Amino acid sequence: MKLIGFIQFLLPLIWAMLYILVPVNIRSKKLAVIGSFLHLIVTLLTVAFLNLNSITTLFTINFSNFPLGNYEFGIDGISGVLVLLNSLLVFIAIIATYSAEVRKVRTYYSCIFILSWFVNSALYSLNLFSFYIFWELMLLPLFLLIGIFGDKDRRYASIKFFIYSGLGSIIMLLGIIYLSTESFKQVETLNLTIDVLKSISLPYNGFLSPQGLIFSAFCFAFFIKAPLFPFHSWLPSAHVQAPTIASVLLAGILLKIGTYGLIRFVIPVFPEAVSDFRSIILILCCISIIYGAVLAFYQDNIKGIIAYSSISHMGLIVAGIFSLGVQGIKGSIFFMFSHGLATAGLFIFAHCIYVRLHSKSLKDLGGIVKFFPVFGILSFIILLSSMATPLTSGFVSEFMILTSLYKTNKIVTIISGLGILLTPIYLLKLWHGTMLGEYNISKDHTLIKLNALELGALFLIATLILLLGLFPNILINLFNGSL
Amino acid sequence: MSIEVNGQFLVYIALVLVQILAYPLVGLNKSKQILNIISSCFLFLAMLGRKELLFSDQFYMGEKEIKLSLILIAFNILVSLYNGAKNNNGIKHSICSNFLLIGSLVLIGSRDLSLVYISLEMANILFIVMIGLSSYEKSQSASLKYLIQSGLIGGLFLLAIALFYGSTGTFDIYDYHVQNMQLFNISIVLFIIVFSFKVGMVPFNFWISDTFPNISSGNLASYFLISKVAVNYFFILFLMNLMSKIEIDQRSFLLIIISSLAIISAFVANIKALTVKSFKGILSHSIIAHSSYIFVTLTLAYSDSYKDNIIFYLVFYSISSTGAFITINNYLKKYDLKDSLCSFNGMFNRDPILALSLTIFILSLAGMPFTSGFTTKFVLFHTYLASGKVMVSLTLFVSAVIALAYYVKCISRIFLEDGDVLQPINIITKNKKIIIIIFCILVLLGGIAPSLYYRIIS
Numbered sequence: 001m002k003l004i005g006f007i008q009f010l011l012p013l014i015w016a017m018l019y020i021l022v023p024v025n026i027r028s029k030k031l032a033v034i035g036s037f038l039h040l041i042v043t044l045l046t047v048a049f050l051n052l053n054s055i056t057t058l059f060t061i062n063f064s065n066f067p068l069g070n071y072e073f074g075i076d077g078i079s080g081v082l083v084l085l086n087s088l089l090v091f092i093a094i095i096a097t098y099s100a101e102v103r104k105v106r107t108y109y110s111c112i113f114i115l116s117w118f119v120n121s122a123l124y125s126l127n128l129f130s131f132y133i134f135w136e137l138m139l140l141p142l143f144l145l146i147g148i149f150g151d152k153d154r155r156y157a158s159i160k161f162f163i164y165s166g167l168g169s170i171i172m173l174l175g176i177i178y179l180s181t182e183s184f185k186q187v188e189t190l191n192l193t194i195d196v197l198k199s200i201s202l203p204y205n206g207f208l209s210p211q212g213l214i215f216s217a218f219c220f221a222f223f224i225k226a227p228l229f230p231f232h233s234w235l236p237s238a239h240v241q242a243p244t245i246a247s248v249l250l251a252g253i254l255l256k257i258g259t260y261g262l263i264r265f266v267i268p269v270f271p272e273a274v275s276d277f278r279s280i281i282l283i284l285c286c287i288s289i290i291y292g293a294v295l296a297f298y299q300d301n302i303k304g305i306i307a308y309s310s311i312s313h314m315g316l317i318v319a320g321i322f323s324l325g326v327q328g329i330k331g332s333i334f335f336m337f338s339h340g341l342a343t344a345g346l347f348i349f350a351h352c353i354y355v356r357l358h359s360k361s362l363k364d365l366g367g368i369v370k371f372f373p374v375f376g377i378l379s380f381i382i383l384l385s386s387m388a389t390p391l392t393s394g395f396v397s398e399f400m401i402l403t404s405l406y407k408t409n410k411i412v413t414i415i416s417g418l419g420i421l422l423t424p425i426y427l428l429k430l431w432h433g434t435m436l437g438e439y440n441i442s443k444d445h446t447l448i449k450l451n452a453l454e455l456g457a458l459f460l461i462a463t464l465i466l467l468l469g470l471f472p473n474i475l476i477n478l479f480n481g482s483l
Numbered sequence: 484m485s486i487e488v489n490g491q492f493l494v495y496i497a498l499v500l501v502q503i504l505a506y507p508l509v510g511l512n513k514s515k516q517i518l519n520i521i522s523s524c525f526l527f528l529a530m531l532g533r534k535e536l537l538f539s540d541q542f543y544m545g546e547k548e549i550k551l552s553l554i555l556i557a558f559n560i561l562v563s564l565y566n567g568a569k570n571n572n573g574i575k576h577s578i579c580s581n582f583l584l585i586g587s588l589v590l591i592g593s594r595d596l597s598l599v600y601i602s603l604e605m606a607n608i609l610f611i612v613m614i615g616l617s618s619y620e621k622s623q624s625a626s627l628k629y630l631i632q633s634g635l636i637g638g639l640f641l642l643a644i645a646l647f648y649g650s651t652g653t654f655d656i657y658d659y660h661v662q663n664m665q666l667f668n669i670s671i672v673l674f675i676i677v678f679s680f681k682v683g684m685v686p687f688n689f690w691i692s693d694t695f696p697n698i699s700s701g702n703l704a705s706y707f708l709i710s711k712v713a714v715n716y717f718f719i720l721f722l723m724n725l726m727s728k729i730e731i732d733q734r735s736f737l738l739i740i741i742s743s744l745a746i747i748s749a750f751v752a753n754i755k756a757l758t759v760k761s762f763k764g765i766l767s768h769s770i771i772a773h774s775s776y777i778f779v780t781l782t783l784a785y786s787d788s789y790k791d792n793i794i795f796y797l798v799f800y801s802i803s804s805t806g807a808f809i810t811i812n813n814y815l816k817k818y819d820l821k822d823s824l825c826s827f828n829g830m831f832n833r834d835p836i837l838a839l840s841l842t843i844f845i846l847s848l849a850g851m852p853f854t855s856g857f858t859t860k861f862v863l864f865h866t867y868l869a870s871g872k873v874m875v876s877l878t879l880f881v882s883a884v885i886a887l888a889y890y891v892k893c894i895s896r897i898f899l900e901d902g903d904v905l906q907p908i909n910i911i912t913k914n915k916k917i918i919i920i921i922f923c924i925l926v927l928l929g930g931i932a933p934s935l936y937y938r939i940i941s
């Protein structure tokens with residue numbers, strides 16, 4: 001069975017190499033659809049057949065005399081859920097943007113598959129070094145995707161994204177190096193697996209103590225990636241300028257690697273610092289939730305609204321993690337998956353509108369539902385999930401998080417709840433502004449019908465949202481044993 | 484100490500001399516270049532598998548030094564292959580490179596300051612010749628500037644040697660007894676100044692931005708891969724050793740000075756690089772910043788265990804820097820462009836192989852994982868943190884964040900900007916392309932499987 005996991009791990013890399021190496025006529029979009037579909041099937045098999053209740057080590061590359069030579073890859077429930085989300089979103093994004101015009105097919109698809117491989121590898125990493133390596137490497141393909149295939153201000157957005165993320169990574173690296181020196185002193189190993197990290201005793205007596213500083217370095221990097229207020233400013237510009245596929249992957253899975261890092265490395269390794277800094281972090285989460293929601297309301301650009309809504313929702317995910325209750329962490333993992341689906345759906349919704357009406361501004365749009373009723377219904381279901389309406393996956397996750405938060409801090413729960421109340425206001429504004437009202441585009445403009453792939457992608461997302469809303473245990477059972 | 488005269492090394496020196504004498508006599512460039520490569524291969528084989536090499540009390544190489552020498556000889560072969568045999572300049576550069584190799588090998592094995600001085604000056608003079616031989620517009624003025632500055636530093640070095648001799652009564656750098664601590668301390672300060680000049684620490688950094696943009700690729704490769712590695716290796720170990728002999732108060736004072744010099748250099752170079760408009764100018768400043776990272780090694784207590792890591796850093800950092808410079812030079816020559824950032828707009832569309840190679844080298848200099856730059860920085864900072872140098876490491880890391888901005892700027896030019904459609908004016912020869920690709924592979928190998936290196940060196 002481990003072989004399936006191994007194939008799952010390598011498949012995106014093989015496909016990226018295919019795009020680089022095969023002749024021009026074979027490098028078509030169909031190849032990407034086949035690759036992403038195959039990857040999704042293998043991922044489903046991996047998740048179905050591997051035991052995810054504990055860590056299953058898939059393979060180890062061990063160069064004994066150098067710490068960075070140790071690569072240890074394995075999977076458990078928490079990473080398994082995100083691995084599934086990764087391959088699902090790549091497939092959905094590729095089919096949803098199939099009809100979009102792509103200038104450099106080779107660069108475009110090789111970047112997507114290599115990004116997917118880096119995400120996979122980071123999630124599979126059982127060793128802090130290999131996690132860091134792939135975490136940092138993720139920047140490159142996304143930088144190229146935004147910078148080459150993005151909108152008018154793509155260069156600014158891609159450079160800002162790179163510098164912000166790079167800054168976080170460098171600070172985290174310093175923390176990792178310090179951890180490795182401590183690990184060598186205390187347990188005489190440089191192989192920083194989770195167990196080794198847990199066994200290191202780091203003195204804690206405030207921010208300036210070793211544990212306080214390393215915890216801050218890690219949080220800094222993960223909060224930038226998540227992103228949490230005040231480390232968020234790279235996200236709106238990156239989302240607005242990025243091509244749809246990059247937006248889907250960025251919001252859908254890459255942001256979640258930040259919160260995954262918090263669950264995997266921060267909570268278990270720095271217990272004293274976590275408990276000491278929890279209040280400050282929860283305050284930041286509250287600010288993120290409210291700030292993201294308020295700014296989303298004032299946006300005119302559809303992608304801007306989705307970007308700020310992501311900041312708000314990611315604030316809730318981080319709050320769930322730092323509630324430190326099992327229920328809260330479960331809710332956060334569930335929300336990662338649910339938010340990944342919903343945001344991907346919203347970006348595809350924005351894409352479908354943009355390729356037909358060439359505008360992302362709410363001022364220019366309206367009345368689309370008359371022409372595309374099915375599109376309207378599917379997008380509304382996705383919106384309902386983002387609004388945490390009962391019977392959708394969003395409701396289950398937000399309910400779990402708020403229940404756990406209530407046990408920790410009632411004020412934070414109330415503020416978070418307030419943020420959740422704001423969500424329908426800006427999301428309904430988005431739907432109203434695009435779907436309802438008067439059709440604003442010139443009468444001569446003929447609207448191209450939504451193709452089967454676009455509708456298929458939205459249908460798949462909407463179905464999953466409802467399915468997980470009705471039967472949340474399908475997903476919860478995957479990671480339940482790992483917590 | 485027993486004396487074992489090692490014949491092969493002398494035969495190598497004789498072979499290099501034969502090349503010089505045979506230069507006007509042997510007609511075909513190819514024969515001359517083959518002679519170059521054969522002589523290096525001969526020396527490589529002669530040193531392979533040896534545990535130690537001893538000429539007299541003045542020259543001794545241990546296992547690590549021999550392995551480093553083997554690496555330098557291998558680099559010399561690569562440089563000769565890079566220079567090719569198509570024109571006379573390539574042959575001249577290769578012969579200079581051979582001489583540089585002799586100077587560097589002697590320096591690595593020197594146990595005596597008089598021998599150090601000779602080998603260092605030999606390498607120095609050759610470097611001046613190599614800058615002058617380069618075909619850029621400002622090469623000769625750069626050569627002259629370097630001549631004047633290095634002449635002054637050579638004088639200081641001589642003074643430092645005299646003071647060392649005055650304070651210890653010997654030229655031996657490993658076996659001495661300090662009789663006059665005051666003179667000894669002054670000599671250390673002067674040695675540090677000389678080393679600061681050699682690596683380009685602020686305020687002795689001006690020659691770097693004059694020299695590196697105006698030296699041809701082959702010569703630059705020789706300097707980086709052979710001379711710079713040897714000089715840095717020698718000075719780091721020599722100064723670490725000297726510092727361990729002085730009193731604690733003076734030592735702590737010097738440590739503060741060295742750390743401050745490194746931090747100031749890193750910040751000045753990285754901030755200056757943000758304002759520079761030429762690609763080679765940016766890389767030159769990045770070299771100063773990188774030198775400052777290794778300069779902090781002087782603050783560590785002397786230990787033979789650091790040798791592996793120092794060699795690792797120096798070798799792989801040199802490969803990345805050389806790779807970046809020679810890729811830029813070849814690209815600019817191919818399209819007959821001037822060295823400005825605009826010339827690199829849309830490089831990926833024009834020449835994907837060179838663009839990807841340059842990106843790999845830049846990412847390595849930026850310290851991106853999967854490249855040797857990441858592992859070398861990791862090794863270096865791991866050593867610093869393990870020795871308790873937390874604040875210095877933290878500050879240097881902050882300066883590395885500034886560096887990230889200009890590396891991103893460079894990469895964005897290559898991939899994100901649209902450039903004019905240009906037709907190649909000159910052709911890049913196959914040997915040059917192959918050497919660039921070899922460097923790329925080495926950089927990636929150093930990042931993905933650094934333990935391969937450690938297996939060889941340990």
